[in-house]
Amino acid sequence: NVAHGLAWSYYVGYLKFVLPRLKDLISEFNRDNKNLLACKETWKLHILLPLSCEIYNDLEKADSHIQYCKDLPELVLDRAGTKRRVYKQSIYGVMGEDKKLSYCVVEYATPLQSLYAMSQDESAAFSRQDRLEQAQLFCRTLEEILQSSKECAGCYRLVVYEDSGDSNSHFLSKELLRH
Amino acid sequence: NVAHGLAWSYYVGYLKFVLPRLKDLISEFNRDNKNLLACKETWKLHILLPLSCEIYNDLEKADSHIQYCKDLPELVLDRAGTKRRVYKQSIYGVMGEDKKLSYCVVEYATPLQSLYAMSQDESAAFSRQDRLEQAQLFCRTLEEILQSSKECAGCYRLVVYEDSGDSNSHFLSKELLRH
Numbered sequence: 623n624v625a626h627g628l629a630w631s632y633y634v635g636y637l638k639f640v641l642p643r644l645k646d647l648i649s650e651f652n653r654d655n656k657n658l659l660a661c662k663e664t665w666k667l668h669i670l671l672p673l674s675c676e677i678y679n680d681l682e683k684a685d686s687h688i689q690y691c692k693d694l695p696e697l698v699l700d701r702a703g704t705k706r707r708v709y710k711q712s713i714y715g716v717m718g719e720d721k722k723l724s725y726c727v728v729e730y731a732t733p734l735q736s737l738y739a740m741s742q743d744e745s746a747a748f749s750r751q752d753r754l755e756q757a758q759l760f761c762r763t764l765e766e767i768l769q770s771s772k773e774c775a776g777c778y779r780l781v782v783y784e785d786s787g788d789s790n791s792h793f794l795s796k797e798l799l800r801h
Numbered sequence: 802n803v804a805h806g807l808a809w810s811y812y813v814g815y816l817k818f819v820l821p822r823l824k825d826l827i828s829e830f831n832r833d834n835k836n837l838l839a840c841k842e843t844w845k846l847h848i849l850l851p852l853s854c855e856i857y858n859d860l861e862k863a864d865s866h867i868q869y870c871k872d873l874p875e876l877v878l879d880r881a882g883t884k885r886r887v888y889k890q891s892i893y894g895v896m897g898e899d900k901k902l903s904y905c906v907v908e909y910a911t912p913l914q915s916l917y918a919m920s921q922d923e924s925a926a927f928s929r930q931d932r933l934e935q936a937q938l939f940c941r942t943l944e945e946i947l948q949s950s951k952e953c954a955g956c957y958r959l960v961v962y963e964d965s966g967d968s969n970s971h972f973l974s975k976e977l978l979r980h
């Protein structure tokens with residue numbers, strides 16, 4: 623099952639070592655950036671999981687109330703023969719209906735982009751129906767893996783949704799702001 | 802099938818955009834590094850595919866005749882909400898039995914490391930036997946995908962092997978040197 627492997631790969635190849643270090647990276651960032659991420663409740667990686675698998679490389683295009691702010695400090699590791707491979711997350715300002723900006727660490731789950739690309743490539747023999755089922759399976763499997771992972775507890779928030787509408791519906795910013 | 806999804810994800814999420822740019826990155830590197838990668842036959846990504854899935858994060862530990870040299874110029878892209886995600890490959894000097902050093906761009910196929918980690922985690926329900934079958938399926942699927950990919954033609958070499966022995970057998974360096 624395609625999604626099962628992608629969820630495990632996303633966990634063992636990324637979340638398993640990024641999430642436990644996140645709080646330290648945010649503290650370090652706050653020291654150099656006037657405590658921008660003030661609320662410790664939001665010291666998590668917000669992972670966007672659109673079941674449509676429609677992912678914007680530039681999050682600002684998904685919702686004009688989401689604005690790129692800065693990057694967290696990088697995590698640099700030797701991995702599988704690549705010396706000093708770079709891992710980093712981006713911080714975004716999210717504007718609420720009160721026009722105030724809250725900051726959080728957010729990104730899409732990249733494996734959903736792989737599912738989308740597979741459904742576009744004829745040789746993958748992967749239909750739109752397969753893609754929807756696999757996206758649902760990916761979210762379920764990821765949720766189970768993370769719930770059983772002691773080292774990742776409290777370090778993430780999965781934001782699963784069907785359709786984020788157009789960039790004026792501000793669906794994503796509202797979703798991110800409701801804890 | 803786990804391996805099927807991992808091979809496709811490795812292609813659409815990495816090789817499909819890295820491989821076509823490789824020759825340009827190597828030319829750029831050569832201009833600043835006295836034409837170190839002299840032989841155009843080797844202007845490819847050598848992808849190590851151990852069927853055991855036993856991957857060293859530090860390639861020098863796999864074979865003492867392989868020595869890290871430098872990194873290629875980085876490829877930096879906005880991907881799925883991460884601003885300026887960094888992709889880079891490392892260049893290694895490979896010592897032949899004549900004691901001469903040849904240079905090439907080499908790394909392990911990262912998804913095999915995911916298969917290995919899955920076989921170690923009880924909740925993945927993934928045995929050593931599953932892992933071997935999936936590693937073989939991964940290599941076959943990757944080969945088929947890359948052979949049908951016009952944009953990647955001539956940009957890679959798959960190095961599939963059972964066991965690389967200990968770091969004194971120098972299996973890997975000999976394998977890399979025989980085109």
Ligand SMILES: Nc1nc(=O)c2ncn([C@@H]3O[C@@H]4COP(=O)(O)O[C@H]5[C@@H](O)[C@H](n6cnc7c(N)ncnc76)O[C@@H]5COP(=O)(O)O[C@@H]3[C@@H]4O)c2[nH]1
Nearest residue numbers: 631632635636708709710732733810811814815888911912
């Ligand atoms: N050698 C190598 N160098 C790279 O820079 C690289 N980037 C991706 N990959 C491999 O390509 C495939 C597709 O990648 P994708 O981004 O969709 O999934 C990735 C992605 O969702 C997440 N991830 C890994 N590195 C990062 C990162 N730096 N930023 C965000 N997410 C990341 O975790 C998944 C598994 O990663 P890897 O297990 O390293 O192997 C990947 C995967 O097999 C790479 N392989």
